[in-house]
Amino acid sequence: MARILKFDDRSWHNWHFTERDVPIAERYELHRAVTASLSDMRASAKAVQDLIGKAFTDRRRLRAHGATWSFSAAPSVPGGWPLATGYANQLFALPKTHVDPTFSGDHDGLVLCQTGISVAELNMWLEPRGRSLATSGASNGQTFVGAMSCSTHGSAIDHGTIQSQVRAIQLIPGPDRNLWIEPASRPVTDGRLAGELSATVVRDDRLFAAALVSLGALGVVHAVLIESVPRFLLENHRRRVPAGPELLRAMASLGDTDFAACNLPGAGGPISSSR
Numbered sequence: 001m002a003r004i005l006k007f008d009d010r011s012w013h014n015w016h017f018t019e020r021d022v023p024i025a026e027r028y029e030l031h032r033a034v035t036a037s038l039s040d041m042r043a044s045a046k047a048v049q050d051l052i053g054k055a056f057t058d059r060r061r062l063r064a065h066g067a068t069w070s071f072s073a074a075p076s077v078p079g080g081w082p083l084a085t086g087y088a089n090q091l092f093a094l095p096k097t098h099v100d101p102t103f104s105g106d107h108d109g110l111v112l113c114q115t116g117i118s119v120a121e122l123n124m125w126l127e128p129r130g131r132s133l134a135t136s137g138a139s140n141g142q143t144f145v146g147a148m149s150c151s152t153h154g155s156a157i158d159h160g161t162i163q164s165q166v167r168a169i170q171l172i173p174g175p176d177r178n179l180w181i182e183p184a185s186r187p188v189t190d191g192r193l194a195g196e197l198s199a200t201v202v203r204d205d206r207l208f209a210a211a212l213v214s215l216g217a218l219g220v221v222h223a224v225l226i227e228s229v230p231r232f233l234l235e236n237h238r239r240r241v242p243a244g245p246e247l248l249r250a251m252a253s254l255g256d257t258d259f260a261a262c263n264l265p266g267a268g269g270p271i272s273s274s275r
Contacts, residue, residue: 002044002088004051005029012082014068014075015141022076025060029084032114036090038196041114044088045170045178045197045222052220053175055081064220066143067118070150074215083220086143088116091125094225100187109228110167110188115145115221119162122226131228134165145221151213163212165226170199171211173219183208188225197223237265 009027013020028051033040048064055062061080068075068084075082094110109131113122119133119140126132137153147153148163155161167188169181180194184203194201211218241247241264250258 001033002040002047003031004047004083005031012076014070016069016071018071019073019076022073022078024077024082025079026081027084028081029087030064030116031087032090032116036092038092041090041223042196042198044114045172045199048083048172048220048222049175049178051081051083052172056175063216064115065216066116066146067141069139069142069146074150075146085116085145085220086118088114088222089118089121090114091117091122093129094189094193098189098192100190103186103188105167105188105227106229109226109230111226111228112193112223113144113226114223116143117145118143119147126228127231130231132231133162133226134159134229135162137162144226145224148212148224149215149221165228166212166224167227168225169208169211169221170194170197170223171219172222177219178222179219181208181211188227193225235266239265 005028007027007029010024012022012024012027030044030048032044052062061077062083063075063077063080064083064085065075067086091114092112094112096107099107099110119136119142122144123133123136123140135154135156137147144162148166151161151163153162167182171179171181173179178197178199179202180197180199181202181204182188183205185205187203191201211221241262247262250262
């Protein structure tokens with residue numbers, strides 16, 4: 001059964017020790033059950049809600065963090081309660097029967113990721129299934145949700161950073177609220193998954209965009225639904241070229257035709273060779 005463990009630690013540090021000896025009141029860890037199930041996901045969300053309620057009652061700041069991979073002080077909570085989510089790492093493929101009929105994306109690529117799943121764990125789950133993240137940046141020890149919330153990793157000319165793969169977010173903003181947020185302009189589920197997670201469906205483009213990079217300010221992100229892509233081979237071509245007018249024009253417009261005139265390396269062309 002999902003549970004939250006309490007520890008009487010009085011100091012906190014991040015993974016790289018760029019932040020250390022941060023004074024805290026207590027420390028908590030969110031743990032999943034041994035056997036993955038949506039019922040355990042519901043229990044996990046309820047445990048987070050209860051802890052938020054306790055923080056309200058005790059007038060303590062509560063901040064969730066993943067692998068504490070960030071070099072900055074953003075995940076620290078001086079005098080408060082850090083909540084480690086890295087042990088809550090369940091994964092589920094979304095059944096096609098639960099997809100909104102208007103969704104035009106890749107139905108085979110939709111994966112429900114609990115808050116603590118690391119980029120490495122997600123890659124290991126996707127690869128034998130013939131799937132991949134579209135981008136994950138240069139390292140994989142951080143949690144996917146942590147990288148998403150920091151708006152980091154992996155942007156390129158033809159696609160955005162790691163959060164551009166997120167299609168829905170389960171956000172817990174308080175002890176009595178459990179939200180399933182999707183963009184209204186591109187709904188992805190038919191509501192049944194949210195019901196199984198005891199979450200309320202909210203379709204709002206601006207709220208979805210804000211929750212993607214909220215740094216935890218809007219609540220605890222308990223899960224995300226991502227859209228993976230078919231597994232691919234990345235070819236990397238490097239060559240020093242002068243920053244002439246053709247290249248500067250292509251960089252400003254980001255157009256396939258403009259880049260084709262720049263004589264860049266890669267047999268598939270400058271855009272297609274990036275993936």
